[in-house]
Amino acid sequence: MSVKIGNIDLGSFPLLLAPMEDVSDPPFRYVCKKNGADMMYTEFISSEGLIRDAAKSKQKLDIFEYERPIGIQIFGSEIESMREATEIASLAGPDLIDINYGCPVKNVACKGAGASLLQDIDKMVKMTDAVVKATKLPVTVKTRLGWDDNTKNVEEVAERLQDVGIQALTIHGRTRAQLYKGNADWTLIREIKRNPRIKIPIFGNGDVDSPEKAAAWRMEYEVDGIMVGRASIGYPWIFREIKHYFETGTHLAPPTLEERIDACRTHFEKSLQWKGPKLGVLEMRRHYANYFKGFPDFKQYRMLLVQEDNIEVIYELLEKIAEIYKYNYPTEAIAY
CATH class of the missing domain: 3.20.20.70 (Aldolase class I)
Known part of the structure; x- marks a missing residue:
């Protein structure tokens, strides 16, 4: 019903x-x-x-x-x-x-x-x-x-x-x-x-x-x-x-690295569209740590993301994070 x-x-x-x-x-x-x-x-x-x-x-x-x-x-x-x-x-x-x-x-x-x-x-x-x-x-x-x-x-x-x-x-x-x-x-x-x-x-x-x-x-x-x-x-x-x-009654596999990056990027894009470039960049900063929770050694990348104002550089950083984690960390190393 x-x-x-x-x-x-x-x-x-x-x-x-x-x-x-x-x-x-x-x-x-x-x-x-x-x-x-x-x-x-x-x-x-x-x-x-x-x-x-x-x-x-x-x-x-x-x-x-x-x-x-x-x-x-x-x-x-x-x-x-x-x-x-x-x-x-x-x-x-x-x-x-x-x-x-x-x-x-x-x-x-x-x-x-x-x-x-x-x-x-x-x-x-x-x-x-x-x-x-x-x-x-x-x-x-x-x-x-x-x-x-x-x-x-x-x-x-x-x-x-x-x-x-x-x-x-x-x-x-x-x-x-x-x-x-x-x-x-x-x-x-x-x-x-x-x-x-x-x-x-x-x-x-x-x-x-x-x-x-x-x-x-x-x-x-x-x-x-x-x-x-x-x-x-x-x-x-x-x-x-x-x-x-x-x-x-079974568990769905957790989101892949690509899905996490994609969701973060989509959220960022929508934030820019709705709030404009300045506020969109600023307010997205509170979300990065949540999207990459459990990623080993992520603090250095989070610091780069929250300090960056340039939109293109932020996109580049997200690409770089995707590459680094894809090649350096097996999926089981990421504690979801």
Whole structure:
């Protein structure tokens, strides 16, 4: 049976790319889509930024046809601002609008947005209701288990947000207090999935970093799909590897050196196209170490890549890296 959000058919068990600030931009989304991500989201966008027409917020609205289905994720602390931001985001033509009630970082949560709303469920419900009424698109939500261990209220959140019209819920298996530390706990996610009142798709998020874990947690926690975040950074192949494991029970061979170089080069090209030469070069620097994680003696080449401003020289460096590793290191020497 297919998982559906409104009229969006996501197949029998979708793999979602998490919205990650400073990561989930169009260049990164491109390489993840090529490797099997079923649905993706923009980086989270400030409702206040959209209303003020802030350039950074507006640029995050950029979506491309090949990315579909894709959701625009917004966050904010004021109900009216979120309503207005929903109208603006809807005009950008996404397939759905997603509300961030999960971001734990201080400059979001301490301003009354993101995971902060877990401390005021009544306000969260009113805000969600306003967003649902402001768009014809499906509205979904991403949140956490609760603010801290003493206030794990996501079961109430799931019921009340479904009642005001959300069409899917993604739950990160940590509290706000945990940030990204400790282990994600999906037991409450399973309880919500088993709740006979809950009819919308429930997606699990947090710590899925291997095909085996995805397969085990799919069965153990009974979710409708899995959202992958940090494990996809520098490793977009995680999506195809999970799907292969679901279908066959066997491991797909890891990406070859050529595939790694190709993905890095493609990411770089898309970064230049979307951000322009100066910013494209600059922002790609955070990704090199991730693409070549596990390569022996890579530090010297990473230093060259992150210090270089000339686009042609960067391409030449990538070619040189490909040649050096192809001839000097057997595949088994690279710890994936």
